[in-house]
Amino acid sequence: MPSSEKTLISRIRKLAGSGKRSIIKGIGDDSAILRPPAGHDLLVTTDFNLEGTHFRREWHPADSVGHRCLARGLSDIAAMCGEPIAALLSLALPADLPQKWVDDFLRGFLALANRFDVTLAGGDIAESRSGILADVMVIGSARKGKAIQRSTARVGDMIYATGTLGASAATLRTLFEAGKAPKRVRHNERLPHPYREAIGWENQKFQTKRVPHSERSEGWERHFYPEPRLAIGRYLREHRLATSMIDLSDGLSTDLAHICEESGVGATLNQNLIPIARNADLDLALHGGEDYELLFTARKSAKMPVEIAGIPVTEIGWITREKKLLITDCKSSPKKLKVRGWEHFKK
Ligand SMILES: [Mg+2]
Structure with missing residues (x-):
């Protein structure tokens, strides 16, 4: 892995922040504690994002991979008429992956998460022997029976x-x-x-801010x-x-x-x-x-x-x-x- 698991987790924890009201406890315990708004059902969706299947490192900049793998889950919540609450991110990374790739991936992931007020509330990190794997779970809510x-x-x-x-x-x-x-x-x-x-x-360099979202x-x-x-x-x-x-x-x-x-x-x-x-x-x-x-x-x-x-x-x-x-x-x-x-x- 690019940096030790402990270093990477504390880095992610710092970047993830503490989040919104529904998050009682985010990263930093055995389990996250979420409290959906009263009278709501929980929506849960999960997607694998595999190098070579869902993205290619030679085509997709790391921040785009981070953005895309969260966007997939958020889109599933949108399709249920729900509101996202939290995301869980499990990463398997090759030992020779540059740290910059991981930083850029997180930048893309968290920029989208912040825009939609989604807290990164946990996950896992492991070493991969064959390519990058990102498993993203998104948790949202919808009024009881209204999804x-x-x-x-x-x-x-x-x-x-x-x-x-x-x-x-x-x-x-x-x-x-x-x-x-x-x-x-x-x-x-x-x-x-x-x-x-x-x-x-x-x-041009990848500068997502240059293009307003409405025009993309x-x-x-x-x-x-x-x-x-x-x-x-x-x-x-x-x-x-x-x-x-x-x-x-x-x-x-x-x-x-x-x-x-x-x-x-x-x-x-x-x-x-x-x-x-x-x-x-x-x-x-x-x-x-x-x-x-x-x-x-x-x-x-x-x-x-x-x-x-x-x-x-x-x-x-x-x-x-x-x-x-x-x-x-x-x-x-x-x-x-x-x-x-x-x-x-x-x-
Ligand atoms: Mg879907």
Whole structure:
């Protein structure tokens, strides 16, 4: 490991801070003590983030890896209409990993955590013999019985997606195409050629602060620094708009299939309405993953705003009784929608 376990833990403890009211005890005891707000259910989600599967050191700067692995969990909490409380981070690190990588990883992780008032309340550290592994658990809460599930879409509901789709997968595709002979960079602060050029990164250093979050919706930022849609989840909760919801982590076709399977319904998408990101195409918008937008259903009579928290909300289809997934261009008869989520790094 880059520094001793004890040093690393005290470093993380210092950076993590003491947190908010729901945290009775964070890092520093055998177990964290959390107290969810009265009358709330706990939401718990966990994700592996494996080098070579979920990120590549030659492509992803360390702070982006830290950001992404927390964003995945926060997005799951957003998809339940919940509020995040705490995160637990377990890291397995190779012995020869530079300390700078770990510092940058934590910087990315904690910057996102602070922005959403999430306390890093514990975790574990071990030495890895094969690549970096980060296991992130996020704990949140929702008013008792009010978490929005995948299983409650109803026949006749309309289907909505937030933001634009396919930008993350488009960036990944460009990286694959550019990288005939990927080479590892030492500190991962700069994305090496030819990748930087390929995605229009120019010669600039990774400076996430330069790009306001509202503008990070269409290009490589969506891949490297995805924004969990907690504000949209909150709005939908407060206005009781969503009947079912999932976050778009595996791709529209796959995630819509999850809603339909769990709800025992079918769906038809209008392909003309799907909000395709500028750098993507219909195929990537349908099947590319890691957009971390929200996919939800609402009653036909619901008064859905065209924008929530500055992010467009687009009606893209409807729920059907017949348990089939279809897509229509509104000219010819609807076709079967293939369920084909993006399998990252498998090429
Ligand atoms: Mg999810």
